[in-house]
Amino acid sequence: MSAELEATVRDRVAQVVEDVAADEIDLDADLADEYGLTSLNKVLLLTVVCDDTAVDLSNFTEHDLAAMRTARQIVTTLSAHKERITHV
């Protein structure tokens, strides 16, 4: 898992949650239950993280989005896509 990608996700989650610093974000916390992110917040989060990391958002479906419940799952899913890009 790329440290750079993890830092980006932490940073963007902290931007939405605000009162929690990026390095204090619990990667395994449920984004909805623990940090109060709505599904709209979550898709906005994914949009900006994809922009930051040059991953094409159209790689993901609504089902993928629903499955990404924690920051770590976002990092892992985006890492897989980045690796795929690298190896093509």
Add this chain to the structure above:
Amino acid sequence: MTDSIINRIVGTPPAPGHHLRIAGLGGGPTVELTEVYAAAGRVAARLRRLGLKPGDRIGILAANCLEWVLLDLAALRCGVVTAGFEPGKFAPDPALLDRYGLALLFTDRPEAAGADPRLRPIGEVNTLAADTGAVPPEPVGHPPDAITTIKFTSGSTGEPKGLGASVGSIDSSLRAVQQMFTHGPGDDIFVFLPLSLLQQRYWIYSALAYGHDVTLSSYEAAFATMRRVRPTVVMGVPGFFEAAKRHIESQAERGGLDPAEAGRRLFGDRIRYLWTGSAPASAAMLRFFDANELPIYEGYGLNETCIVTKNHPGASREGSVGRVLPGKRVLIGPDGVVSIAADHPVNVRYEYAAPGESERVFGPGGLVRTGDLGYLDEDGYLFILGRADDVIVLDNGKKVIVRPIEERLRASPEIEQCVVFCPTQTHLVAVVSPARQPADAEAIAAHLAEANEVLAPDERIHRVVVAGTPFSIGNGLLTSQYKPRRKEIFNMYQSEITSIGEGVHVR
């Protein structure tokens, strides 16, 4: 019948060159409207062959998709009545078919397949549409009082109420909207709310009638797909636009961008206007979009009335919900309660509702008692003050309309939603859904103090209960239209509302 828009779109192929695009997160097909029309004709032929006759009913319980559109248009063509069920709110089971007298129910819920032969996977519509040998039936001519669909109201409690929608009411709304917004070639209307809401299907009908593009997306995909689609119009609700506002502000601040530029990055660079309805919008949100090159227009209407008023280019007044549409009349009772009369009422009673509900809401000739308090200004703009049943009568006899107070509290960036209660008839208690977690109790208290300074003594909030988890559709505290469910919120926070020491207090 010749001037009926519904009859025109089922009887006449649309102008070539305009498209229906399906925009999921991962993309989707784009289909020329002439092909949508032709495919709907083939589906209509196959529905007839399945034994469906004019007046029979089919249900559709599925997320937005091309098949939904084809079924709806096919049903209109052969006089079959649709019932659109919102996913998540209804279960695709035989009981649903029996309750609503459905011959078939098309659904995208795979678990339903096989439970009953009347339950059909919605993907089957593609097979029906692919039958190029099917001869489309002659379109039925709908008289103005014909019912084309059953629509359901998201009441605050119990079973949703259902009522049939007349062709005359649909025609009248489509015509009035077109007069105000002149949709046409070059426009692409972005629809992400469920097609089970009849008004969202209007934009498909509008595209066929007036020759423009329409994009069908989903609630989850909307924010991610708008900039790719570059629509000219976005149909939304206040909760959606509030989330967009926060995102734009945050992106602008972080990237040192002009908010108008951050807005273009989210909505695309072709927006002509944004449409908001279904729930009251905050003045701050409306001002924000207007100030950032994204004109937004609020309107007013109920399921029972369809669109009654709408601000629009050239006739928009801050704080109002616009002027009354042609064919509608707003009557203000001596108690300030708004009633609506129409040349073509949606209906004159519910088909599905608790005993007495039709009599409570509908008056003679389809007059609808809205239960909202409002007034018309000297230029005919309607202002909604709140719900008649949201008026709190204090023990000193003073009446307090809670909605303006709730809006004042919601002006805080810390507060997403707010509902005011009066547990003892002496002082007001607000339950707020915080905009972020953990909630900033200090900031909420500071905003409360500021709000109280400008409120009349009887309108001041004594205490705020901060909801542990944000109100959402999932936890049952918001309706599907993102309106707070007052009764459910009271039930969930009853002990905090009534306990003297609980919550954030005025400093």
